[in-house]
Amino acid sequence: MVLYDSATLGGSCSGSSSSSSSSKPPPLQQRQQTQQDIDGLLAGAGYRVRSSELRKVAQRLERLETAMVNSPADLSQLASDTIHYNPSDLASWVDSLLSEFIQPPNCPSAFIMDAETNQTVVSDAWTTAEPHMPQVHQNISYEQQSLNNQLTVDNQLTVVTAMEEDSGIRLVHMLMTCAECVQRGDFSLATSCLEDMQGLLTRVNTVCGIGKVAGHFIDALSRRIFQGIGGGSINGGSAYENEILYHHFYEACPYLKFAHFTANQAILEAFDGHDCVHVVDFNLMHGLQWPALIQALALRPGGPPLLRLTGIGPPSPDGRDSLREIGLRLAELARSVNVRFAFRGVAASRLEDVKPWMLQVNPKESVAVNSIMQLHRLLGSDLNRNSPIETVLSWIRSLNPKIMTVVEQEANHNQPGFLDRFTEALHYYSTMFDSLEACTVQTNKALAEIYIQREIANVVSCEGSARVERHEPLSKWRTRLSGAGFRPLHLGSNAYKQASMLLTLFSAEGYSVEENDGCLTL
Amino acid sequence: MVQTHRCEDHETVGENKEKRPKFFINDHVDILIEILKRLDGRSLCVAASVCRLWCTIARNDSLWENLCFRHVSPPPSSVRSVVLALGGYKRLYTGCVRPVRSRLGRMRKASWARDEVQLSLSLFCVDYYERLGGSNSNGRLVGESSPSSLMFLCKPVNV
Numbered sequence: 001m002v003l004y005d006s007a008t009l010g011g012s013c014s015g016s017s018s019s020s021s022s023s024k025p026p027p028l029q030q031r032q033q034t035q036q037d038i039d040g041l042l043a044g045a046g047y048r049v050r051s052s053e054l055r056k057v058a059q060r061l062e063r064l065e066t067a068m069v070n071s072p073a074d075l076s077q078l079a080s081d082t083i084h085y086n087p088s089d090l091a092s093w094v095d096s097l098l099s100e101f102i103q104p105p106n107c108p109s110a111f112i113m114d115a116e117t118n119q120t121v122v123s124d125a126w127t128t129a130e131p132h133m134p135q136v137h138q139n140i141s142y143e144q145q146s147l148n149n150q151l152t153v154d155n156q157l158t159v160v161t162a163m164e165e166d167s168g169i170r171l172v173h174m175l176m177t178c179a180e181c182v183q184r185g186d187f188s189l190a191t192s193c194l195e196d197m198q199g200l201l202t203r204v205n206t207v208c209g210i211g212k213v214a215g216h217f218i219d220a221l222s223r224r225i226f227q228g229i230g231g232g233s234i235n236g237g238s239a240y241e242n243e244i245l246y247h248h249f250y251e252a253c254p255y256l257k258f259a260h261f262t263a264n265q266a267i268l269e270a271f272d273g274h275d276c277v278h279v280v281d282f283n284l285m286h287g288l289q290w291p292a293l294i295q296a297l298a299l300r301p302g303g304p305p306l307l308r309l310t311g312i313g314p315p316s317p318d319g320r321d322s323l324r325e326i327g328l329r330l331a332e333l334a335r336s337v338n339v340r341f342a343f344r345g346v347a348a349s350r351l352e353d354v355k356p357w358m359l360q361v362n363p364k365e366s367v368a369v370n371s372i373m374q375l376h377r378l379l380g381s382d383l384n385r386n387s388p389i390e391t392v393l394s395w396i397r398s399l400n401p402k403i404m405t406v407v408e409q410e411a412n413h414n415q416p417g418f419l420d421r422f423t424e425a426l427h428y429y430s431t432m433f434d435s436l437e438a439c440t441v442q443t444n445k446a447l448a449e450i451y452i453q454r455e456i457a458n459v460v461s462c463e464g465s466a467r468v469e470r471h472e473p474l475s476k477w478r479t480r481l482s483g484a485g486f487r488p489l490h491l492g493s494n495a496y497k498q499a500s501m502l503l504t505l506f507s508a509e510g511y512s513v514e515e516n517d518g519c520l521t522l
Numbered sequence: 523m524v525q526t527h528r529c530e531d532h533e534t535v536g537e538n539k540e541k542r543p544k545f546f547i548n549d550h551v552d553i554l555i556e557i558l559k560r561l562d563g564r565s566l567c568v569a570a571s572v573c574r575l576w577c578t579i580a581r582n583d584s585l586w587e588n589l590c591f592r593h594v595s596p597p598p599s600s601v602r603s604v605v606l607a608l609g610g611y612k613r614l615y616t617g618c619v620r621p622v623r624s625r626l627g628r629m630r631k632a633s634w635a636r637d638e639v640q641l642s643l644s645l646f647c648v649d650y651y652e653r654l655g656g657s658n659s660n661g662r663l664v665g666e667s668s669p670s671s672l673m674f675l676c677k678p679v680n681v
Contacts, residue, residue, distance in 0.1 A: 261644070286655070288648060295647035296640075298604050329654050333647070336607035494637075501641055505625050 047090040055196070060094045167203050168210040172426070174200065175217055179422040187225055194222055213430045216453050217422075220460035227461070239314045239322070245451040246285050252448035253439050254506045258499055258513075258522045259372055260289035263405040265495040267368045268296050270403035275305045276365040280401075282351060282374040284311030287326040289370070291333055298337040306340040310359050315347040323347060351378060352388035356395045367401040375477075376408055379470040393484035404486060408477060410521055413459045414470040425459045438510045474519060490518035548575050555579060559588050563620055586611035590619050590642075593635045605643070608650040617649060618642035 039051045049057055174197045181190035197218050204211040250256040271277045277297075281289070290309060297304045309330065316322040323345030334341030348354045351374055361367055378389040396404060411428045415421050432452060436445060458469040478488065499513045499520055514521045547554055558569055558579060566589070570580035579585070587602070590611055605614055619642045626638055 264644075288651070291647040291651035292644035295604065295608075295644055299601055299643070303600075329651065332654060333651050336650075337604045337647075338607075497637055498641060501622075501626060501637060505622060505641075 042090070049090045053091050057091050057094060060091075064094055064097055167200055168214075171197060171200055171204060171210065171214045175214060175221075175426065176419075176423065178221055179419050182221065182224065183418040190221075190225055194218065194225065209434075210430065212449075213426070213433050216429070216456050217426060217460065219453075220457045223457060224461035239316055242314075243285055243322075245447055245454070247288075248444070248447035249451040250288060252445045253436050254503060254511065255522060256288075256372070257506075258502060258520075259407040261292065261498055261502055262491065262495050262520055263370055263372070263407060264289065264293045264296065265498055266405050266489070266491055267293060267370065267403060268300070269492065269494070270368060270489075271297070271305065271366060272300075273302075274366040274402070276362070277305050277368065278308040278310065278361060278365045279368045279370060280310045280312070280359055280399075282312050282369070282371040284313040284323060284326055284345070287311065287330055289372070290330055294330070294334050294339055294341070295337060298339045304337075304339040306342075307334065308342045308344070308362075308365065310344045310346060312346045312348055312351070312354055314349050321345070351375075352392055354392075356399060359399070361399050367399050369396055369399070369401045369404040371405070372407045373409065375406060376414075376470050376472060377468040379414055379472065380465055380467060389480070390484070393481070393486075397485045403489065404481075406477065406481070408474075409471040410474055411471040412473050414472050422460060425456065429456050435510065439506065474516060474521070488518055491515075491520050495520060548573070551575070551579065555582075555585070559585055563589055563615060581612070583611045586615050590615050590639065594639050595636075601643075605646075608646055609653075614642065614646050618646045 038048050039054060042049050174193055178190050178193035178197065181187070181193060197214070201211065201215060201218065204214070246256075267279065279290075279293070281287075294307065297307060309327070311323055311326065313323050324343075327343030327345055331341050331343055344360065346354060346358050348358075375389065375392075378387075378392055380388075409428075412424050413421055413428070415424070429452065433449070436448060436452070439445075455469050458467055459471075462468075482488065496513065496515060499522070503511050503513060503522075511522065554576070558566065558576075561569060566580055566585065570577045583606070587605075605611055608614070619639065622638050622642045622645075
């Protein structure tokens with residue numbers, strides 16, 4: 001760690017260091033006991049630094065090193081400097097040396113500021129540019145308030161862009177540390193980590209990149225620490241809100257479109273030659289998947305079949321039957337293109353509440369079951385009853401469907417260990433946010449981001465039955481589905497072609513379709 | 523090739539003006555239609571602003587149908603009823619086929635022409651569906667904005 005290396009820096013710090021390095025108290029314990037006091041380890045080496053200031057001192061020592069390396073000419077001045085700084089008060093010593101480097105030497109040497117300022121307050125007091133703008137030169141203020149002899153001067157060197165990246169990396173490290181604390185149950189340290197991170201956030205660009213993702217994760221962590229793992233407001237969004245967010249997510253990036261078109265292609269191919277078909281949709285939302293299927297069925301050689309659609313969705317409050325409305329719209333579309341169509345809506349707040357008799361499947365018709373990002377919600381295991389995923393998969397199997405299309409997130413967010421889950425989620429959602437930015441569509445992406453943000457909050461801050469975003473990777477789903485009696489079906493070249501075309505249309509950089517043993521991944 | 527046709531027309535008209543000043547292309551609508559059938563989309567729109575007759579003819583959906591399926595083998599007759607129900611060939615072309623073709627043009631393979639059209643049809647259908655939602659009294663399902671599922675086909679400059 002930086003602290004211990006830098007302690008040997010600084011040529012002129014000789015003197016009264018007592019060499020009592022033999023008996024070192026156990027590091028971790030010592031530090032936790034003397035939270036606001038002098039750090040024990042460094043005290044053993046003769047330096048008096050407050051534990052709460054360790055990080056700041058380390059940063060400034062690094063800067064001092066950079067400054068010394070960059071301007072060797074000033075070193076000679078330091079050597080002949082007659083002002084003696086007390087080297088055992090490491091914080092003030094390094095600050096005064098830093099100021100020497102940046103200021104011309106014939107400047108009043110009293111830089112005393114309030115010891116309690118955090119980053120944001122300090123930035124208000126300055127008259128120059130805000131700290132997080134690139135290429136800003138150093139800002140030093142000359143407030144002469146005589147307080148205790150803690151000299152804290154916050155200097156910004158000209159390497160701000162490097163510092164931003166550095167801050168980004170630092171943010172990630174701090175996020176990991178905080179998550180580790182949460183896993184250990186050490187909430188006080190986690191809280192202080194959170195505060196540090198929030199301070200660091202002001203120095204990082206939160207409009208894009210790592211800053212934005214980190215912001216969401218910090219929110220989720222604070223939700224977990226302060227509001228507990230019950231979920232609360234995250235899971236309490238109304239169905240109407242969810243529909244709006246889903247719709248914006250559908251438009252802003254190609255994931256859902258890709259899912260819909262690929263699933264439709266598979267269903268179309270499976271229904272080839274059948275005259276009486278029935279599709280069960282596990283999450284109807286606005287029914288945006290089905291117009292394309294209706295049109296494709298209308299134009300298939302041999303004429304359209306009789307199509308029945310059963311849409312499952314959450315019950316709508318205030319008496320509005322949204323399922324029925326969607327059904328009416330789809331029926332009107334089907335009527336325009338001369339496809340015989342029948343719709344049925346099943347309102348259920350959870351998928352495991354749906355029973356097969358509600359779907360009214362006719363034994364003579366071919367059934368297709370379509371699940372877009374719904375099955376992972378059933379993976380929460382409640383030890384009191386049978387695991388819901390097995391129940392649902394078994395009744396799906398009992399319907400004897402011609403085809404079952406499953407679309408899921410390719411991520412591993414269902415591990416029992418919190419830290420592993422957190423790490424995976426951080427990588428996955430950073431990539432997802434990057435991909436969102438790569439899309440050149442003009443729509444307002446803010447709502448799509450809120451959609452993703454809710455997922456993040458659920459993965460990080462909820463546990464037990466409140467955590468519904470339990471994503472699992474492809475291999476696990478394959479085993480699970482074949483264990484339930486399903487045989488994998490390859491998607492075929494038509495689906496792949498269509499997916500590639502769709503991606504090209506989206507004209508976004510960085511997306512690609514991959515085929516993985518019959519499954520398509522975006 | 524189209525330009526040549528046009529030039530010939532003008533020449534014919536020019537020549538005929540000296541011999542028989544009573545030949546106008548507008549009197550021979552069937553020839554006009556044959557010519558306009560072979561134009562590309564942009565030229566067809568330009569032709570629509572020549573005069574009222576040309577405008578009426580250019581608005582005729584069968585011209586746009588030709589445009590949509592030009593590079594593809596003639597589609598089955600059922601397509602026509604579907605497309606007409608969903609809003610017509612002109613809308614299909616301007617909304618879907620043209621952007622799809624221009625975007626995919628770089629990597630187009632000969633076998634993809636048919637798939638392009640199919641994809642365009644599917645997207646067209648989704649767009650129709652959204653327009654349905656907007657016109658309903660319960661338009662708030664889709665939000666107060668206009669149908670937007672095809673927005674990703676618009677170039678950022680045009681928006």
